[in-house]
Amino acid sequence: xxxxxxxxxxxxxxxxxxxxxxxxxxxxxNALRAAGADVIGPARxxxxxxxxxxxxxxxxxxxxxxxxxxxxxxxxxxLRARGIxxxxxxxxxxxxxxxxxxxxxxxxxxxxLVALCRAVESACL
Amino acid sequence: xxxERYLGDVFDQLTSAGEQEVSVQxxxxxxxxxxxxxxxxxxxxxxxxxxxALAQQRQIDLCDLRNSGLxxxxxxxxRGETTGSRTLWGKEDFIALAxxxxxxxxxxxxxxxxxxxxxxxxxxxxxxxxxTDGQGTRTxxxxxxxxxxxxxxxxxxxxxxxxxxxxHRVAADLKHRLRNNLxxxxxxxxxxxxxxxxxxxxxxxxxxxIGAVGRMQGALTTAGDAGVELxxxxxxxxxxxxxxxxxxxxxxxxxRLHIKGAECLALAVHELATNSLKFGSLATPHGHxxxxxxxxxxxxxxLRITWLESGTTIASLxxxxxxxxxxxxxCTLPYELGAxxxxxxxxxxxxxxxDVPLEACAADIKLRPSQAAYGGAR
Numbered sequence: 001x002x003x004x005x006x007x008x009x010x011x012x013x014x015x016x017x018x019x020x021x022x023x024x025x026x027x028x029x030n031a032l033r034a035a036g037a038d039v040i041g042p043a044r045x046x047x048x049x050x051x052x053x054x055x056x057x058x059x060x061x062x063x064x065x066x067x068x069x070x071x072x073x074x075x076x077x078x079l080r081a082r083g084i085x086x087x088x089x090x091x092x093x094x095x096x097x098x099x100x101x102x103x104x105x106x107x108x109x110x111x112x113l114v115a116l117c118r119a120v121e122s123a124c125l
Numbered sequence: 126x127x128x129e130r131y132l133g134d135v136f137d138q139l140t141s142a143g144e145q146e147v148s149v150q151x152x153x154x155x156x157x158x159x160x161x162x163x164x165x166x167x168x169x170x171x172x173x174x175x176x177x178a179l180a181q182q183r184q185i186d187l188c189d190l191r192n193s194g195l196x197x198x199x200x201x202x203x204r205g206e207t208t209g210s211r212t213l214w215g216k217e218d219f220i221a222l223a224x225x226x227x228x229x230x231x232x233x234x235x236x237x238x239x240x241x242x243x244x245x246x247x248x249x250x251x252x253x254x255x256x257t258d259g260q261g262t263r264t265x266x267x268x269x270x271x272x273x274x275x276x277x278x279x280x281x282x283x284x285x286x287x288x289x290x291x292x293h294r295v296a297a298d299l300k301h302r303l304r305n306n307l308x309x310x311x312x313x314x315x316x317x318x319x320x321x322x323x324x325x326x327x328x329x330x331x332x333x334x335i336g337a338v339g340r341m342q343g344a345l346t347t348a349g350d351a352g353v354e355l356x357x358x359x360x361x362x363x364x365x366x367x368x369x370x371x372x373x374x375x376x377x378x379x380x381r382l383h384i385k386g387a388e389c390l391a392l393a394v395h396e397l398a399t400n401s402l403k404f405g406s407l408a409t410p411h412g413h414x415x416x417x418x419x420x421x422x423x424x425x426x427x428l429r430i431t432w433l434e435s436g437t438t439i440a441s442l443x444x445x446x447x448x449x450x451x452x453x454x455x456c457t458l459p460y461e462l463g464a465x466x467x468x469x470x471x472x473x474x475x476x477x478x479x480d481v482p483l484e485a486c487a488a489d490i491k492l493r494p495s496q497a498a499y500g501g502a503r
């Protein structure tokens with residue numbers, strides 16, 4: 001997977017990954033790292049994610065919406081307040097996303113990892 | 126004004142009126158203009174509450190009619206004992222409005238509304254101190270029936286919309302769960318591939334892992350919010366691996382696991398059982414497996430599960446590299462459930478300790494031992 005990527009389009013970008021499923025998180029992190037990104041996290045809950053936003057340099061956030069019953073919209077709003085783009089990687093429909101976050105890119109689970117890297121790249125342009 | 130044409134217009138307005146309140150106002154206006162009625166009221170099928178509209182004030186109110194003569198007169202109609210309309214002539218009655226006002230009624234016309242409607246059962250029209258001619262009565266009756274139809278259609282629309290909202294929510298939940306399960310399955314496939322020693326190893330283990338996930342999904346779908354019992358979960362995994370009942374024992378209190386806890390622990394038990402059948406105590410005729418669990422009380426109670434293999438003479442060596450099962454126990458459980466885990470490859474077999482915050486995995490516990498220690502056989 002990683003070896004096939006010739007370029008490292010996400011080189012130098014710090015990407016926060018918020019996902020409560022370990023293997024899914026691993027999959028997202030590996031794909032982002034293979035594309036050259038520095039991964040912050042993965043964070044499995046809202047508090048960990050908010051602490052990371054406070055303490056770390058972050059260029060983009062990749063967020064699952066449902067974190068064991070807690071919605072990740074607070075994290076997206078916090079990123080937005082700092083001018084950091086957020087990408088949703090979720091099983092939810094667009095109708096579940098609040099209006100003020102409706103323009104964020106939404107990738108459907110299971111997430112296409114190539115599309116994920118492309119989405120991060122264009123969000124950080 | 127041509128009453129028939131006017132009535133036709135009223136019905137057109139009623140069919141396009143979106144709310145009951147609007148329907149009432151339309152009928153009231155028509156009742157006033159066509160039949161000189163001063164007010165009307167719709168009584169619910171239960172007879173407890175009614176809607177009162179006064180033509181002059183265009184006011185809609187809720188009141189209790191139970192103590193009025195009008196209600197007593199309408200009761201047989203409400204109970205379905207009589208059909209058709211009834212006119213009460215010259216009887217003075219009072220309706221107490223929610224505002225505290227008393228509404229004096231001289232003549233009232235009582236009309237049963239649309240039979241299939243559960244909402245308004247009877248409509249009253251009244252004309253204080255006046256009698257009404259046959260034509261006026263007929264007009265009122267038609268208006269009342271029109272109103273009943275409009276209200277019932279409105280009611281059905283509401284019910285339909287509510288049902289549609291429910292269905293939409295259920296479908297959205299299902300879609301979300303399905304997509305999540307797909308993502309989970311794909312990540313398990315990918316990780317199995319990355320940790321497999323050979324294509325045969327990959328295929329064999331993946332097959333069994335997906336079987337374990339499927340079993341747990343099935344059990345959870347059946348159990349719903351009640352959750353799955355830890356004991357049942359362990360037993361189901363051992364049965365699926367054809368472990369003979371004499372080679373294991375279980376002991377612990379009744380613990381019902383919720384979805385997330387059950388999913389994680391089922392996969393962990395599956396990996397432990399698979400390993401034990403291949404290298405551990407379940408691979409030898411004299412080996413024994415004891416699965417025990419207990420609740421450690423405290424501010425944050427914890428569930429402590431011990432998987433203890435014994436009696437194997439096979440040297441149980443730690444694998445050279447971390448396989449899927451080991452990663453699941455040492456990484457997934459801590460990450461997803463906040464568990465503390467220890468996996469030890471000892472001479473007698475594998476010993477695994479899983480210590481999980483109870484709230485991260487359990488839907489319900491009963492702090493009593495589930496029978497004395499017993500083996501797989503009961």
